[in-house]
Amino acid sequence: MALGLLRLPAYRSRLVRRCGTAMLLQPPTRRYPILSAGSALFGIILNIGVLNLFAGMIEKSNTLAAAQGRAWVRQARQRRMMLALLRGFPWHR
Numbered sequence: 001m002a003l004g005l006l007r008l009p010a011y012r013s014r015l016v017r018r019c020g021t022a023m024l025l026q027p028p029t030r031r032y033p034i035l036s037a038g039s040a041l042f043g044i045i046l047n048i049g050v051l052n053l054f055a056g057m058i059e060k061s062n063t064l065a066a067a068q069g070r071a072w073v074r075q076a077r078q079r080r081m082m083l084a085l086l087r088g089f090p091w092h093r
Contacts, residue, residue: 047089054085 010016023031058081067073 051085051089055082058082058085 023035026034058078062074062077062081064071064074067077
């Protein structure tokens with residue numbers, strides 16, 4: 001859904017259209033690495049956004065009340081959930 005929301009403004013953007021035209025005018029030997037690097041960088045930005053979103057969800061949901069007042073349980077959950085989050089990130093493997 002988020003990517004769909006990005007797609008509509010990209011279709012309407014003059015800057016995106018100019019970038020696409022500039023890409024098409026490049027010789028194939030330069031076009032491929034530019035597109036490959038550009039898509040990798042954009043993927044990194046999206047992945048980091050997901051990390052931020054999930055870390056926020058962990059922080060909000062891992063309350064002392066959810067741990068029934070036990071601070072050590074809350075801290076252990078925090079460590080385990082953050083570790084799971086980082087292990088799920090593609091670069092951590």
